[in-house]
Amino acid sequence: MNWSIIIPLIAFLVLIFATGFWASGYIRNKANFLQEYFLGSRELGGLVLAMTMVATFGSASSFVGGPGAAYTEGLGWVLLAMTQVVTGYFVLMILGKKFAVVARKYDAVTLVDYLRKRYNSRAVALVGALSIMIFLFAAMTAQWVGGTRLIEAVTGLTYTQALVLFAFVVLIYVLLGGFRAVAVTDTIQGLIMFVGTIVILAGAIIAGGGLPQIMADLANENANLVSPYGHDGSLTPLYLSSFWILVGVGVIGLPQVAVRAMSYRNARAMHRAIIVGTIVITVMIFCIHFAGVLARPIMPGVSDPDSVMPLLAMEVLPAWVAGIVLAAPLAAIMSTVDSLLLLVSSAVVRDVYLHEFKKDATERHVRRVSLGVTGVLGIVVFALALTPPELLIWMNLFAFGGLQAAFIWPLVLGLYWNKAEKHGALAAMVTGVVMYVFLHIFIPEPLGMHTVVLPVVASLLLFVLTSKLFPTQDKQSELSSVSMS
Amino acid sequence: MDLTDRRMKVAHREAKIGVGLALIHFILWFALAYGLGSGDVADYTYVFGMPAWFFYSCIVLSGFMIIVVTFVVKLFFKEVPFEDQEEERETK
Numbered sequence: 001m002n003w004s005i006i007i008p009l010i011a012f013l014v015l016i017f018a019t020g021f022w023a024s025g026y027i028r029n030k031a032n033f034l035q036e037y038f039l040g041s042r043e044l045g046g047l048v049l050a051m052t053m054v055a056t057f058g059s060a061s062s063f064v065g066g067p068g069a070a071y072t073e074g075l076g077w078v079l080l081a082m083t084q085v086v087t088g089y090f091v092l093m094i095l096g097k098k099f100a101v102v103a104r105k106y107d108a109v110t111l112v113d114y115l116r117k118r119y120n121s122r123a124v125a126l127v128g129a130l131s132i133m134i135f136l137f138a139a140m141t142a143q144w145v146g147g148t149r150l151i152e153a154v155t156g157l158t159y160t161q162a163l164v165l166f167a168f169v170v171l172i173y174v175l176l177g178g179f180r181a182v183a184v185t186d187t188i189q190g191l192i193m194f195v196g197t198i199v200i201l202a203g204a205i206i207a208g209g210g211l212p213q214i215m216a217d218l219a220n221e222n223a224n225l226v227s228p229y230g231h232d233g234s235l236t237p238l239y240l241s242s243f244w245i246l247v248g249v250g251v252i253g254l255p256q257v258a259v260r261a262m263s264y265r266n267a268r269a270m271h272r273a274i275i276v277g278t279i280v281i282t283v284m285i286f287c288i289h290f291a292g293v294l295a296r297p298i299m300p301g302v303s304d305p306d307s308v309m310p311l312l313a314m315e316v317l318p319a320w321v322a323g324i325v326l327a328a329p330l331a332a333i334m335s336t337v338d339s340l341l342l343l344v345s346s347a348v349v350r351d352v353y354l355h356e357f358k359k360d361a362t363e364r365h366v367r368r369v370s371l372g373v374t375g376v377l378g379i380v381v382f383a384l385a386l387t388p389p390e391l392l393i394w395m396n397l398f399a400f401g402g403l404q405a406a407f408i409w410p411l412v413l414g415l416y417w418n419k420a421e422k423h424g425a426l427a428a429m430v431t432g433v434v435m436y437v438f439l440h441i442f443i444p445e446p447l448g449m450h451t452v453v454l455p456v457v458a459s460l461l462l463f464v465l466t467s468k469l470f471p472t473q474d475k476q477s478e479l480s481s482v483s484m485s
Numbered sequence: 486m487d488l489t490d491r492r493m494k495v496a497h498r499e500a501k502i503g504v505g506l507a508l509i510h511f512i513l514w515f516a517l518a519y520g521l522g523s524g525d526v527a528d529y530t531y532v533f534g535m536p537a538w539f540f541y542s543c544i545v546l547s548g549f550m551i552i553v554v555t556f557v558v559k560l561f562f563k564e565v566p567f568e569d570q571e572e573e574r575e576t577k
Contacts (some may be wrong), residue, residue, distance in 0.1 A: 073540050079518050082543050085508050089554045093503025098496035100567045211534030223526035226536050228518050237519050244511055265566040274562075278554050282547045290543075416500065 005314075006155050008323035009330070012192065013169055016334070019185045023177025032316060033367045037178035038109050039344040044264045045182055046272025051190035052183040053260050053273065054281045055335035057087060057251060058193065062285065063329040064146060067292030067312070068305025074218065074293055075224030076235045081289040083240070086248040087257075088278030092270055094252055095261035095314070098415050100270070102366050105263035110343075111255045111407065112351040114262075118414045120472075121422035122355075127429050129351035131406050132255050133344055137381075138395035140340040144385040147333035153310055154326050163385055166334075171378040175371055179263065182338045189331030194280055196328030197287035200309075203316035204294040217297035225296070242449035246401060253408030254400060256339045259346075278439075345374040398440045405432030405455040409463045417467075424467030432459035492565045499562055506557065510550055517542035 030036035044052070062081070070077040099114075106117040112132070116125035144166065151162035173181045208214040210422060218225040229235050251257055264270055288309070295302075295312045302308055313322040349370050354361055361369070409428045413420040434454040444451055522529075522538030532540040 075536065078539070078543055079514075082514070082547065085547055085550065086510055089550075090507050093506070094500050096496060096499055096503070097565055097567070098493065098500065101492055101565075104567050105569065176499050212489075212531070213534075215531065215534055215536070219526060226529070226539075227526050228522040228538060228542075234569070237515065241511075249507055267568060271562050274558050275551075275555050279551055282551060286543060286547065330486065351549075417498070469575055 002154075002156065002319070004319035005323035005326060008320065009151075009155065009327055012327040012331070015188060015469070016169060016173055016185050019188065020176040022080075022180045023173075023184060026180050027176075027178055033363055033370070034109050036352060037367075037370055038350065039263050040178070040180040040183055042104070042263055042265065043180075044260075044269060046264075046269040047276055048187045049260065049269055049273040050275075050277035050280060052186035052335075052339075053091065053257060053277055054088070055186040055190040055193065055332065056256050056339040057254070058085075058190075058281070058332050058336075063288060063332040064150065064306050064309055065104070066139045066285075066289055067295070067309045068307075070289040070292030071295050071302065071308045072305055073235065074222070074227070074296075076224075076228045076230040076240070077292060078286070078289040079228050079348075080216045080235065080240050080243050081247075081285050082282075083243045083248045084251075084285050085278070085282045086244065087251045088281040089274045090249055091252050091257055092261060092274045092277070094412065095258060095265060095415070096270065099258075099261050100264065102415065103120040108262065110346045110350050111258045111411070112347060115414065115425065116351075116355070119410070119420075119422035119425050121426070122205070124410065124422055124425050124429070125351060125424065128407070128410075129347045129430070131403060131433055132347040132351075133157070135395070135399040135403050136256070136340050136344050136347075137377075139399035140337060140344065141381050141384050141388060142399075143333055143337045143340070144381055145388050147330060148385060150310070150326075150330055150333065153307065154330075158469065160386065163382065167378065167382040167385075169335055170334060170341065171375065174341050174378075175374055179342060180334075182342055183260075183263070185338065186335040189335040190280065192324070193328045194284055194298030196325040197284050197291070197323060200313055200317065200325050200328075201287040201291040201294070204291045204298060204312060206482070207316035208294050208298050213362050214294050214297055216440065218293070221297070221300075225293070236448055238448050239450065242453050244405070246450050246452045250404040250408055250452060253404040253406070253411060255403060255407060256336075256343050258407070258411060285287065289432035290318060290387055302306065312410070322446060341374060342379060345370065345377055348373050348377070395480075398437055401440070401450075401452040401455075402433050402436045404452060405436045405459055408432075408456060409460050412445070413463060419467055420463070421467050421472040423470045423472065424463040424465075427466040428459040428463035431462045432456065435459075494567050495563045500501075500509075500563060502557060506554065510546075513546050514542055517546055 027036055030041055035041050068080055103114055108113055108114040108117065112128040115128050147166050148159060148163040151157060151166055151168060154160050173185060215226055222231055224231050224233055270401050291312060292308055295308050299311060299315055302311060310326060313325045317325060353369065406429045410425040432455050435458055436451065439446060439451050439454060445455055518538050521541060530537045
């Protein structure tokens with residue numbers, strides 16, 4: 001047990017709990033439970049909106065896997081990671097005011113609500129809800145495993161003890177406070193991530209003897225490490241550019257990100273969030289990945305890339321600072337997990353149960369079912385994370401790409417193209433998911449680009465073609481799209 | 486109806502600005518990284534101890550984008566009400 005690291009972690013968890021209790025006051029007092037629990041009653045301000053966007057998106061992959069890959073590949077991986085900076089402004093500028101106004105008009109609580117009303121189609125809604133449940137459930141389980149491993153490594157608890165701790169904390173504050181608690185804890189977690197990454201980069205520069213020294217060491221070991229092409233020259237410009245879709249502009253299509261674009265209070269909050277979000281994501285992504293590269297001459301020969309970040313923190317920082325900095329990746333994982341847990345619950349409760357099985361549910365019933373579903377989902381994820389099944393870990397590999405390919409065009413064209421209609425949306429969603437999974441298994445990275453590119457392009461083509469060839473003769477959807485434009 | 490139009494015009498214009506910014510961002514990212522970084526590593530120039538391609542594409546460009554985004558939002562983004570009732574109340 002390493003107390004100087006455990007004490008800051010405990011302080012962090014206490015803070016997170018307190019937030020959950022604070023937010024639970026809103027849940028009791030709001031008249032519309034669904035709106036409050038799944039969307040925070042659309043009252044987010046600019047700072048919280050920016051932080052919850054960044055924190056939800058910046059997950060285990062950017063805080064644990066990212067620095068590890070940068071350690072292996074060199075500066076080229078930092079260049080790749082910087083493609084994420086665009087999300088800071090792009091998501092809110094594109095979905096922006098249009099999505100905010102339309103979602104209010106439709107009274108949409110979830111992304112699927114929006115799709116259901118926009119396309120006036122049960123099929124579109126069910127395919128959407130199903131993809132969310134399957135893909136994000138897998139992603140969530142994988143993130144729980146990541147969070148648990150991290151606690152295990154840092155505190156010296158056993159895997160099971162660490163998992164109980166992690167599951168307990170996340171479940172309690174999500175159940176107590178819903179979306180508002182998630183967004184506000186995301187803000188705290190985001191601030192910890194922001195400060196933590198700056199501190200660790202500064203520590204690494206000093207420990208390595210200054211940047212000129214570190215760069216010389218890197219170039220001496222392997223000149224490719226300071227080039228944009230990766231340690232063996234395999235990061236081609238085309239491959240890196242394709243990440244502009246996967247982790248850049250394509251992020252619009254992720255339901256956990258899109259739902260945040262309808263949760264803010266007013267235009268001023270949105271404007272502020274664009275600026276704050278761009279700054280925060282730029283600093284965070286740059287510092288954490290650059291620190292991963294600098295770690296190489298400081299600690300050569302680390303065999304498990306995922307441990308680069310914790311090892312670096314303990315190597316270059318005083319123990320109590322390391323404790324605070326190590327709360328950052330844990331915060332990153334928690335802030336992703338809590339959003340996914342709530343989003344999968346909303347898909348089950350709002351998009352399937354209330355629409356398909358119980359249209360006349362009372363407010364009390366909705367409340368009971370929502371909390372029940374979140375609780376049960378949490379327990380199932382917990383049980384699965386105890387001995388993670390291969391299938392789930394494997395599914396997680398294509399969760400984000402698959403969801404992007406499914407949702408990006410139905411969402412964006414639904415907003416900006418009047419002729420977008422349900423057959424097109426359905427074709428686009430099915431094509432996106434099926435093609436992504438197929439390519440991922442059989443022809444990964446076709447034509448030297450990330451696997452996500454072709455499904456996104458194919459999904460767009462099919463959407464437009466189908467909408468042109470088989471326009472819906474549906475008065476209501478025509479009306480709604482006319483009044484929207 | 487025309488009130489909705491006004492809000493939608495604002496939204497559409499801002500979405501176009503977003504696409505434009507992302508395009509500029511991508512082109513500069515590509516040009517700086519591969520324009521300065523594609524030669525032999527032995528011939529690299531260094532700025533503050535970092536290879537020039539890295540310094541400009543990852544640090545200077547990011548700072549530049551933050552400044553541009555801030556200006557664009559402050560100068561060109563308009564405040565509009567999101568609720569339909571607000572719109573009516575405002576005009577009455």
